[in-house]
Amino acid sequence: MVRPISAIIDTNALKNNLKIIKNIAFKSKVWSVLKSDAYGHGIKNIYSCISYNSDGFAVLTLDEAIFLRKNGCNKPILLLEGFFNKKELFFIYKYSLTITLHSKWQLNELIKYKSKYPINIYIKINSGMNRLGFPTKKIKKIIHIIKNNINISKISLMTHFAETTINSNFIEKQINNIKKYINYHNFSCSFANSAAVLWHKYTHYDWVRTGIILYGASPTGEWKDIAKIKIKPVMTLKSKIISIQKIYPGQIIGYNCEYYSNKKRKIGIIACGYADGYPRNINNKTFVLVQGIKTKILGNISMDMIVIDLLNIPTAKIGSSVELWGKNIKIDDVAKSANTIGYELMCSLSKRVPRILK
Numbered sequence: 001m002v003r004p005i006s007a008i009i010d011t012n013a014l015k016n017n018l019k020i021i022k023n024i025a026f027k028s029k030v031w032s033v034l035k036s037d038a039y040g041h042g043i044k045n046i047y048s049c050i051s052y053n054s055d056g057f058a059v060l061t062l063d064e065a066i067f068l069r070k071n072g073c074n075k076p077i078l079l080l081e082g083f084f085n086k087k088e089l090f091f092i093y094k095y096s097l098t099i100t101l102h103s104k105w106q107l108n109e110l111i112k113y114k115s116k117y118p119i120n121i122y123i124k125i126n127s128g129m130n131r132l133g134f135p136t137k138k139i140k141k142i143i144h145i146i147k148n149n150i151n152i153s154k155i156s157l158m159t160h161f162a163e164t165t166i167n168s169n170f171i172e173k174q175i176n177n178i179k180k181y182i183n184y185h186n187f188s189c190s191f192a193n194s195a196a197v198l199w200h201k202y203t204h205y206d207w208v209r210t211g212i213i214l215y216g217a218s219p220t221g222e223w224k225d226i227a228k229i230k231i232k233p234v235m236t237l238k239s240k241i242i243s244i245q246k247i248y249p250g251q252i253i254g255y256n257c258e259y260y261s262n263k264k265r266k267i268g269i270i271a272c273g274y275a276d277g278y279p280r281n282i283n284n285k286t287f288v289l290v291q292g293i294k295t296k297i298l299g300n301i302s303m304d305m306i307v308i309d310l311l312n313i314p315t316a317k318i319g320s321s322v323e324l325w326g327k328n329i330k331i332d333d334v335a336k337s338a339n340t341i342g343y344e345l346m347c348s349l350s351k352r353v354p355r356i357l358k
């Protein structure tokens with residue numbers, strides 16, 4: 001028997017989510033964000049499923065971009081941080097990739113490279129997040145330098161928002177900061193991430209860049225914030241009960257005697273642990289689903305196993321299926337109990353968990 005853990009990728013949910021994104025941002029084109037192995041879902045799986053309906057794909061690394069081209073992708077591909085090394089420029093031109101330009105050193109390398117072929121550039125504006133990008137007051141000058149020194153097919157403007165909440169006023173501040181220095185309406189603009197797509201519609205402009213809602217989790221980390229939008233979780237992490245134990249009052253469970261039982265109870269051992277990417281630092285109110293019933297995790301998470309309470313699920317047996325996150329147990333809720341966000345859990349899902357398309 002193979003180890004029973006798997007991540008089921010629901011292709012209908014994925015298509016549903018992209019459709020919802022396209023309805024909400026109906027005036028914009030959509031960069032489907034496939035970085036970090038499509039947020040842990042498997043870039044090949046996700047690409048094959050939404051290639052027909054995305055306007056372009058945004059990735060982080062050259063390898064991801066070349067992988068897409070070699071799998072038949074002839075739509076625009078955006079490198080979200082451009083290049084990290086001038087050696088990448090050869091491949092950027094070879095595979096017609098769109099680059100983000102965020103730093104002076106990149107601009108200098110691009111000028112030195114002197115390609116006779118035109119390139120698409122997204123100029124990254126630091127409008128207030130203070131991570132990547134040129135300061136707003138320098139943008140006009142950067143555009144001038146690009147136009148005079150580089151063979152350009154198109155210049156677009158890009159910024160990234162710091163706040164992912166529903167009632168952000170920082171987003172408006174960031175936009176105003178751009179407006180102060182440049183008439184951005186004269187350019188193709190890509191400003192909105194998932195949060196801005198959902199809750200700040202005036203930021204949509206020409207291209208939006210959606211990651212997390214494509215995969216069916218919340219940009220805020222709170223499932224309730226997106227529950228009404230009909231976005232569906234794409235990944236279900238499931239496994240099985242591989243052993244059942246009976247314990248008696250006064251007995252403990254797992255490493256360091258973390259859980260002490262004051263009653264007789266049936267417990268189930270699940271084939272899933274922190275080496276699979278399940279977070280170890282969850283609080284003691286974290287649930288899984290067995291036979292349609294929510295039940296608690298007991299004691300410490302081990303590298304390869306989790307212990308759950310079966311006190312109220314008498315019919316559970318060896319081989320019973322367990323949902324760790326997915327349609328019923330929201331990844332946002334598990335993440336919250338581990339003091340993190342759905343993004344991190346998705347990206348941390350280990351390689352040893354097979355992804356299965358359904």
Ligand SMILES: *Cc1c(COP(=O)(O)O)cnc(C)c1O
Pocket residue numbers: 033035080160192193194195209210211212213219
């Ligand atoms: C990852 C990323 C996105 C997608 O963000 P979501 O919150 O997942 O929609 C958008 N833009 C940039 C620059 C990114 O790095």
